[in-house]
Amino acid sequence: MKQFILYASKAVTSPDFSLNDLPGSGGRMDLVARCIGNALWLSHDLRRDTCIHVVACGSPPVVISFYGNRLRSVSPDERNIAAWIKKTLASTRRNPGIILRKLSFQQLVAALVSEGNSFYILEEEGTDIARVNLKEDSVFVLGDHIGLPIEEEKFVEQFEHEKISLGATSYLASQCITVVHYELDRLKVSV
Numbered sequence: 001m002k003q004f005i006l007y008a009s010k011a012v013t014s015p016d017f018s019l020n021d022l023p024g025s026g027g028r029m030d031l032v033a034r035c036i037g038n039a040l041w042l043s044h045d046l047r048r049d050t051c052i053h054v055v056a057c058g059s060p061p062v063v064i065s066f067y068g069n070r071l072r073s074v075s076p077d078e079r080n081i082a083a084w085i086k087k088t089l090a091s092t093r094r095n096p097g098i099i100l101r102k103l104s105f106q107q108l109v110a111a112l113v114s115e116g117n118s119f120y121i122l123e124e125e126g127t128d129i130a131r132v133n134l135k136e137d138s139v140f141v142l143g144d145h146i147g148l149p150i151e152e153e154k155f156v157e158q159f160e161h162e163k164i165s166l167g168a169t170s171y172l173a174s175q176c177i178t179v180v181h182y183e184l185d186r187l188k189v190s191v
């Protein structure tokens with residue numbers, strides 16, 4: 001399975017945010033929802049081989065994971081994705097494809113290591129993605145608009161990892177997810 005981790009430093013962990021103000025009241029919940037959309041949706045289909053873990057860094061932090069193979073009744077628009085995050089945080093409605101856990105970034109990484117995963121850290125200064133032997137069953141780690149804090153990056157560096165770059169241009173996290181999928185999709189076609 002392809003997995004993405006988005007480190008969402010400002011994302012709120014209470015359901016009180018307004019769907020009419022995702023950037024402000026949600027702590028950049030617009031960015032979070034765009035990343036989830038780009039990670040899981042194709043035209044008229046879902047990427048059933050992918051999941052995305054959003055680390056919302058409130059206190060305490062929570063991880064909201066969306067699984068493409070189990071998601072029901074969610075549409076790819078930002079508002080609908082954010083509405084499902086709200087329902088999940090409020091425990092008012094459950095969706096088999098959305099799991100909420102009280103975990104920090106480091107606890108999530110440790111759990112994924114124990115399942116045998118290796119990591120790609122996305123950063124501009126990494127090895128050009130075209131020169132990396134990309135493995136599909138991996139975890140891709142991205143920062144939000146602020147970036148991945150150095151202490152979290154160092155934590156991932158203890159485990160099997162590679163730093164990969166999509167070039168010198170700094171892209172939105174959601175755009176990076178699309179490019180990673182595109183590269184992996186092309187590899188499958190050329191096998």
Ligand SMILES: C[S@@+](CC[C@H](N)C(=O)[O-])C[C@H]1O[C@@H](n2cnc3c(N)ncnc32)[C@H](O)[C@@H]1O
Pocket residue numbers: 121122123124125141142143144145146147148164165166167168169170171172173176
């Ligand atoms: C908008 S960028 C963050 C920019 C932020 N100012 C920083 O310095 O990290 C969001 C995330 O996308 C990823 N990213 C953006 N551009 C990239 C690139 N060219 N190659 C690899 N990853 C990239 C990184 O993981 C980054 O943390």
